Amino acid sequence: MPCLASAKGPPSIGAEDVAEAVSRVLESLTRSSGVDGWTVEVVGGEARGGAAHDTAQEGLMPSHLERMRKDLELEDSAAPGVQSLDRFDHIYGVRRTAAGKVRRLDIILAPSEEFAMALVGWTGSRTYLRLLRQHAKDVGMYLNSHRLLRKIDGKARLVPDEAPPIVKGGREAWPVGWHAGRRILRQEDVFELLGVPYREPADRNCP
Structure with missing residues (x-):
């Protein structure tokens, strides 16, 4: 808890x-x-x-x-x-x-x-989070401080619980080591599912 x-x-x-x-x-x-x-x-x-x-x-x-x-x-x-x-x-x-x-x-x-x-959501910065969320939207997903989601047949599905993530080009693709049922336990996991390099909190400051 x-x-x-x-x-x-x-x-x-x-x-x-x-x-x-x-x-x-x-x-x-x-x-x-x-x-x-x-x-x-x-x-x-x-x-x-x-x-x-x-x-x-x-x-x-x-x-x-x-x-x-x-x-x-x-x-x-x-x-x-x-x-x-x-x-x-x-x-x-x-x-x-x-x-x-x-x-x-x-x-x-x-x-x-x-x-x-x-x-990830509460560490910020606001501008960095805006960029992360825009990236998720650009590839067909939705990111907030609770979950990463995507739509399948008009219904929201949890990533990775219910569906694999989407990469550029609109195709489904599991990151290396990922599979259905694996849980998001670390901030690094969120970055991997988004397909972007992990940045330490000190590197997330944006003007």
């Missing part, structure tokens, strides 16, 4: 602040949900090497997220102005670190089967 944690602040908010935020989120997830085994990943600008945070999110607010907000002593914060194509559960908040600094903290909950897609 993964979780994405996105910290917003100056160009680099500091490794200690990030580590403290991740630790507190992990502890609060366990206390508030009563479930162990969460995975917490830093996304947004911090995942890209300290670039400005530039992602957005909308979703639902189940009761355990409200308990987390209180547990983490988060003050309310408005959702970012630019909305993405996501429907994950989320918290937008502002918290005070142990050193007394005020930091924005966005918490996004993603199910394990969508975790790698959510990492």
Whole structure:
């Protein structure tokens, strides 16, 4: 049961602040949900090497997220102005670190089967994601932060669960090592299915 944690602040908010935020989120997830085994990943600008945070999110607010907000002593914060194509559960908040600094903290909950897609979508940058999604559209697929899809006989099919990806020229083709039933577990998997070279988060900054 993964979780994405996105910290917003100056160009680099500091490794200690990030580590403290991740630790507190992990502890609060366990206390508030009563479930162990969460995975917490830093996304947004911090995942890209300290670039400005530039992602957005909308979703639902189940009761355990409200308990987390209180547990983490988060003050309310408005959702970012630019909305993405996501429907994950989320918290937008502002918290005070142990050193007394005020930091924005966005918490996004993603199910394990969508975790790698959510990492790509929430790592950004917005411009880079726009290019990735346009590439998917150009070859006949659709990419968002939940799934990669394509249409067959007018119906949406999940890639790779229900259909192979499409490559340039409009033909179906499995990447090397891929087959029906293989799961998307890593960000690299998303890039392979799109047929584009993998780029580390620090290489996804775009003007």
